[in-house]
Amino acid sequence: MIEKILEGDIRTVSRALSLIEEGGGQGTRSLLKSLYPYSRHSLVVGITGGTGTGKSTLTECLAREFLKTTQKVGIIAVDPTSPFSGGAILGDRIRMQSLATDPNVFIRSMATRGRLGGLSAAVNDALVVLAAAGYEVLLVETVGVGQDEVDIAETADVTVLVLVPGMGDDVQTIKAGIMEIGDVFVLNKADRDGAEKARLELDALCSFLVPKQGWVPPIVETVATEGKGLSELVSAILDFKSAVMESESMLKQRIGFCRKRLVDLLRDRLVDEILSKVGDRELDHYAERVAVHELDPYSAVEELVKLGKL
Amino acid sequence: MIEKILEGDIRTVSRALSLIEEGGGQGTRSLLKSLYPYSRHSLVVGITGGTGTGKSTLTECLAREFLKTTQKVGIIAVDPTSPFSGGAILGDRIRMQSLATDPNVFIRSMATRGRLGGLSAAVNDALVVLAAAGYEVLLVETVGVGQDEVDIAETADVTVLVLVPGMGDDVQTIKAGIMEIGDVFVLNKADRDGAEKARLELDALCSFLVPKQGWVPPIVETVATEGKGLSELVSAILDFKSAVMESESMLKQRIGFCRKRLVDLLRDRLVDEILSKVGDRELDHYAERVAVHELDPYSAVEELVKLGKL
Numbered sequence: 001m002i003e004k005i006l007e008g009d010i011r012t013v014s015r016a017l018s019l020i021e022e023g024g025g026q027g028t029r030s031l032l033k034s035l036y037p038y039s040r041h042s043l044v045v046g047i048t049g050g051t052g053t054g055k056s057t058l059t060e061c062l063a064r065e066f067l068k069t070t071q072k073v074g075i076i077a078v079d080p081t082s083p084f085s086g087g088a089i090l091g092d093r094i095r096m097q098s099l100a101t102d103p104n105v106f107i108r109s110m111a112t113r114g115r116l117g118g119l120s121a122a123v124n125d126a127l128v129v130l131a132a133a134g135y136e137v138l139l140v141e142t143v144g145v146g147q148d149e150v151d152i153a154e155t156a157d158v159t160v161l162v163l164v165p166g167m168g169d170d171v172q173t174i175k176a177g178i179m180e181i182g183d184v185f186v187l188n189k190a191d192r193d194g195a196e197k198a199r200l201e202l203d204a205l206c207s208f209l210v211p212k213q214g215w216v217p218p219i220v221e222t223v224a225t226e227g228k229g230l231s232e233l234v235s236a237i238l239d240f241k242s243a244v245m246e247s248e249s250m251l252k253q254r255i256g257f258c259r260k261r262l263v264d265l266l267r268d269r270l271v272d273e274i275l276s277k278v279g280d281r282e283l284d285h286y287a288e289r290v291a292v293h294e295l296d297p298y299s300a301v302e303e304l305v306k307l308g309k310l
Numbered sequence: 311m312i313e314k315i316l317e318g319d320i321r322t323v324s325r326a327l328s329l330i331e332e333g334g335g336q337g338t339r340s341l342l343k344s345l346y347p348y349s350r351h352s353l354v355v356g357i358t359g360g361t362g363t364g365k366s367t368l369t370e371c372l373a374r375e376f377l378k379t380t381q382k383v384g385i386i387a388v389d390p391t392s393p394f395s396g397g398a399i400l401g402d403r404i405r406m407q408s409l410a411t412d413p414n415v416f417i418r419s420m421a422t423r424g425r426l427g428g429l430s431a432a433v434n435d436a437l438v439v440l441a442a443a444g445y446e447v448l449l450v451e452t453v454g455v456g457q458d459e460v461d462i463a464e465t466a467d468v469t470v471l472v473l474v475p476g477m478g479d480d481v482q483t484i485k486a487g488i489m490e491i492g493d494v495f496v497l498n499k500a501d502r503d504g505a506e507k508a509r510l511e512l513d514a515l516c517s518f519l520v521p522k523q524g525w526v527p528p529i530v531e532t533v534a535t536e537g538k539g540l541s542e543l544v545s546a547i548l549d550f551k552s553a554v555m556e557s558e559s560m561l562k563q564r565i566g567f568c569r570k571r572l573v574d575l576l577r578d579r580l581v582d583e584i585l586s587k588v589g590d591r592e593l594d595h596y597a598e599r600v601a602v603h604e605l606d607p608y609s610a611v612e613e614l615v616k617l618g619k620l
Contacts (some may be wrong), residue, residue, distance in 0.1 A: 036606035259597035270580035287569035296346035
């Protein structure tokens, strides 16, 4: 499998991503270990923003724009998932199909199937595989609201925050909360009414941000559906890369992210180990006792820890 | 502290919630253990929906409505947090201040401060404290998009999904993904243009849902700002409670949630233990090696596990 992935074999890459999504295990871990050294030179671009901002179309167009100077581009679209059906229902993705036939573009939707591992861990693992398979630019599209999505944005080299004119007050306040993750701002649908007002608001919001390494996030106006502003967006991303990404303080930030990631991986690893010892039936038994208030969850966990160490 | 909380002393309750938010530790765990047996009789109502649906105002009005028949109501507002500043910036919350002076209402915003523990664990712990302090109805308001929020909705006894007329196509698709968590649907701002159309769409979407225990989620139309539809909403919530909540299959669902919660608690507990043994400096050292691609994260975790077991 390793060799085929390094050769860029799409089917094998796809299979590896499925394994990752399903949670992996020892086999997947050793595959990722082998691929890791080959995965260092890709540029990971996070694209985030609220629903209705046209992120998917923008991501698609951005991929096309990158293809002008890059051989292979990978796209991971992170889907908010229904916790019951396990299915990701986003009509948006369908629009990306125009790229699906391009052999130099790899597109994949990822969703949280189970709890163990978590979405952000799965995306990180997927990026290792795609980078090793020779995708030089990796676009990760998320809905920038939940913690998972924020985590993913954090691990990207450059994060593009997409906004549109004419969103309500509530959205404005949400924006304030996620502004800090943006390295480059996009005002998409910039031909819409209210674009100028939005631009002014955005300028005002940006003035509150503490510049990273003297970098003030540029605001790029786009009309993704008409292909406008995309070369400017690519330039802004590459500018950020050369100005900030390779600096000392970004290394510090990267170390911080790696630390978080290690803790996450460690957590999943440890719980996997204990649960494989304790067994499903025993866990169910404890869950039942907690559900009927016969036992509190804190004592149950203490007992499980003891059982797992036997 | 235990006694004061059982007496309903607001300051002590507030202090306990701060401890929980900060991550707790052994002391907080034993407090929660002692309170757990007293926490079984509250009704936990999750209120979720996208931004701009007027959830906060609805939550506030719903609290008032419940106060007509209930002594004490608690509200937990879950805030999407900026990962860098750690602050929750939601203007919405300010509107709830009219309730803040009512001694029978406890309002608290909660946000994910650190990573360990996670938001949904903190909210669950907070609910134990509030229930033990005699709050008979607990309203948990979330932004229904991220996994954290979905987790919280799952642990609620009844989940109210708030929608409004005239949201875009993207939002419709998101809705489809989270429809299944709704036990009662609210069409808020039902005096707006497009309410009838939204109602029809909602009926159509509902027809796809598999009824839980023969329960078809009712659609309640409200205009929260004018107090319209609130008594109907309370009735729908109580109907769900008596029709479904105490049934056999809901117990099964509760067991499933408890199981998930145990795994989450277990996970945090185990990683806490190992990290306290390994120490911050060692962890930083590994993070650094991973950041510069000297070591892959999977091997780093294996080494950390070994160190933690010494």
